[in-house]
Amino acid sequence: MPLSKDKLPRSFWWHMATSFGGAMNDNLFKLFMVYALICWKGAEHSASILAMVGVVFSVPFILIAPIAGNFADKFSKRNMIVFLKAVEIGVMAFGILALSLKSEAMLYATMFLMSAQSAFFGPCKFGIIPEQSGPERLSRANGYLQMFTFLAIIAGTVLAPELSLLLDGRHSVAASISLVIAILGFTASLQIAPTRAHPQRTINLNGFQNIWRTLRFTRTDPPLLLALLAVSFFTLVAAYIQLNVLDFGHQHLDLSHEQATRLFLLTAIGIGAGSTLAGWLSGRSIEFGFVPLAASLITLCLIGLGLIAHGQIALAAINMFLLGVAAGLFVVPLEAFIQQRSPEDRRGAVQAANAFLSWLGIFTASGLLYFNASILKLSAQHGFLVIAFGMLVLSVFTIWVLSRYMLRLLLVLLIRIFYRLRISGIEQIPPDSPALLVSNHVSLMDALVILSSYQRHIRMLMSRDFYEKSDKFTQWMVRYGKVILIQDSDNPKKLIQSLKEARKVLNEGHLVCIFAEGGLSEDGTLQPLKPGFERIVKNSDIPIIPLYLNGLWQSVASHKNGEPQINPLKDLRIPISLSYGPALAATSSADEVHAAIARLAKLDDSSSANA
Template identity: 35%
Template sequence: MSEIHVGQTAVMQSNPPEPAQRTWPHAENGRGGLLSPSFLALVATQFFVALTDNMFRWLVVPIGSKLLDSPERAVSIGAACFIVPFLIFAALAGFLADRFSKRNVMVVCKAVEIAVLCLGVSAILMQNVYLMFIVLFLLGSQSAVFITSKLGGIPELVRPEQIATANGVINMASMAAIVIGSILGGVLYDRTGPLGLNDWWISASVLIGVSVVGFFTSLMIGPLRSANPARRFPWNPVGQTVRDIRLLWSKRPLFLAALASTFFWSLGMLSQVNIYLFANETLHVGQQRDVGILLGVLTIGIGLGAVLAGICSRGKIELGLVPLGAAGIAVASMLLAFVPGGAAGQPAGAGFYWSCCLLLALGMTAGLYDIPLQAFLQDRSPARSRGSIMAAYNFMSFAGMLAASGLFWMLSGPLGLSSRVIFFLGGLATLPATFFIIRLLPFHTARLTMRLLVGCMYRVRVEGAENVPDGGALLVANHVSWADGVLFGLACPRHPRMIAYAKYFDNPWLSWIGRLGRIIPIGATRKSMVDSIRAARLALQQGELVGIFPEGGITRTGQIGEFRPGFLSILKETNAPVVPVYLGGLWGSIFSYAGGKFFWKLPKRWRYPVSIRFGRPIHAPADVDQVRRAVEDLEDLGSERT
């Protein structure tokens, strides 16, 4: 990634290449940062929800396998009891998240969880296996309601530029809780005996105690207002779920993001259930501990990838990570088909360790893939219907997971395919999905590619990005090198439409790049200039950013040249301010005219240090000199700091 350091405050939320003026719902609620007490309480609460769910699940499933005398049946029933509620109660979860305060919904869910776990302990003492699975169903039900409010509440608890990172942190906490909960569930099972009756008070104390702690952390989540107090109760849940999905369908970008995320969860379920077969059939590891290690590595990888996605987003929703993650999923899945096999009865060998590495890579790339999609769904969902959209998304995701479970049964059972082939087919199916995503997101894919290239060549420091307003603004910068436009665009909080000479885009390849970046071309004729000014003015009126280098060319001396006055005419009939921008440190790079030539010189150093400073907006500038002085002041500011 490009190493872009941000001075003062974080870079603001990035918009796609067709940005419009944005207003954030509940901005007056005082949303804090990632270290705010409310968000930390949400992270802790989510951790304890996942921890208790998995502890109870992996305590009662082995008990159920003994009582039913069928491990396969117990595992299948346990999975169904936990997943089906997400489908049945999707409409109710969406209603509660919109109708009431999401914070209050989460608090009530935690209170209900305590009562349900008390019932679960009673079921173990009564040795009633069906009541155990009913309790597991109830835990899945409260989780379905909790998760919908949690997903909808994230944009109301953190600032817009931190949504992606917030999702990464919460997903990491969830994955850690899943791993720890699965391990502790097994430990409790071993400690309390095959039927859970030996020292049963230990499992009861741990389960209920952790749930009580989670209840108190939920109380520390800050107040959130109801998004739609007038929403009516969905007496027909099936019809409401259909309406929620139709609502999601009507918003094509959101539906495509939900569909792409559903693919992730479906493939994740396929990989998870296939690991059991893979461990025994290919690696020949007979111990449950080794199977747990493989599952744990995959889960930890997803959590690490989620955090990495948040870091790479750098205050933006970086959809360019989606095709990168999809490509990684495809490669890692297909490579799992070629790991060396193990020998029955022998210690874990090279194949086991290679599998751990590839499963870690699979999980990390999956996290990179899914976090931007979740952040996009949360950010772009209308506040009044965010609960319904999250409910529809959850329904699609868990329906996909059930379908993946059925697909695994068909592939491994009637079709008799090996676990190697199943992994390979999963990766193979991801390849067309990758190309489809690239086709849908060419701009974001190209932007991420440029970030990677720029990160190899430059070390960029951005200051004052908070000075760029949410609405339309004309960004005026000095021109030092051929790399200015790329660096300028990557540093901006939102994608700017750059004004550039039309002759640069006569080449078909460059013409495609110009269209992709929505460049505003300007030619030498008067008509071309008038058309360009009109296009730039319209962009400002529509709330977009427009960037221009008013010197009319790259400096030949390293000094800021005279500004041509034409850019002021763009501001007519708009309320857009001018934001001065200074590009520092580029003089002397291979793309500058230092030494009397462009390109044909060796770089003085690798990862060239560059600073990009955004000044305070200038409303209705008096003349060109006022803007030029503002850019020079930014240059002087950098000189004083050095």
């Protein structure tokens, strides 16, 4: 039976179960070790212990992540996952022995081995997702992956302090649950479907050379490089928060270290919620607009934690939860983009570079925590203000770089709130090459609905007369959206200039959309198309994508009830649909494109009748 375009395969869910166990153990066992070390050495050494734990966990990633991607690219990612889950069982057993013997050296060795196993696991964990989900389900799959990861963190964060308190500090007994989780994770990994190996790939054990080569490769793709750097800095901030919150709760909220762990539990719950929300709202697209909004919210929450009064547990809890929501919204689109943008045969190497940069961020966070607490003698609360400044810089940068995506996201959310939009045939639009979209035109909302339907920026052609009669805000939005103005009444020179501008945009690899009827339909039916668009794609191989809008004739933005007006509140939740048809050749005539749109209208009407 063929798999539904919206349904993820069973193998994906076994992978989620496997990843859940690994993420839970990383968090659970690390907390047991932190509690044990603080118990053995005293609470006054907590800041240095936390910094040391961060260093020991990050060093293996810095050393191993550079070569881990080579293994993920050469061997079957499924087989790598099974092998690494078997290794995890041995590491957990060694850690339980270290806790039983109360050996600090063995405990740090366990941390190193745990981190080394995770360093090899990471490129496989993320790199296998596109092979399981396909491009059209990638954002949703990443949303689930982040949700499962942070549900695992929640489970580990809940269990660790409760078991530690329940068993009165007998950490070796409490940690035995990690061995059970590792065994269950290994069993789940056996159910993951086989994946393809690339035996022609060679393994270069000069890890830093691998990373350098990968980063040099990403320099040829600036958006990919920026995404990697943004995730790295975000990981620095997240690691600092996770390490700092234990002392913050102890110093500023009068909580024990076990109780302070529950603050990060709220963050983990928020991350799960934010990740799920990002995956759901993104649908089949990657919504970069979440990134600047989420970065700004993280900054505000960090400032809030840095300014709340002593003992305000409720306010701290709210800030920690919102931090998590923002973190989920921030990381899901970036991770999905990194996976999508990476070439298949380099995906493991790019993920390894991603892991390397991220763990370099964690290493830096550990050093920053030690510097703030031990050298500058800053309180944990003031440490949040220090990291807030760095996040503020990132927020400003992402707003500057991704402002267009942010405004598009706001448009998407507004369209989803006011209308019940159904989109079909979106896969007909080429993901990274030019196309001319030709649509019917029934309302003043048509352009906004089309713009909200697809992640890539679509350059619209608009009536110059409508632009000149619009208010200042609409005119600013038109200029910001780089709308191409055109009018039938233009003199031939100006008309040809507008058509040439549209062709220039297409030649640069972008999408252009034209309402070829020449104006709003007076009766809601498809009018004859004017042949001007033929000139735009003349003597080219640029495809024409027919597009049919249905439902907006019922809105106040159409001619149905008199003069059209933009007032979505009067159209609240009316059903509308957007249908993209198969690409037509650039040589297609206006009549042929008209016929294609008419076929879409007939199909849409019949599917609406059967709904």
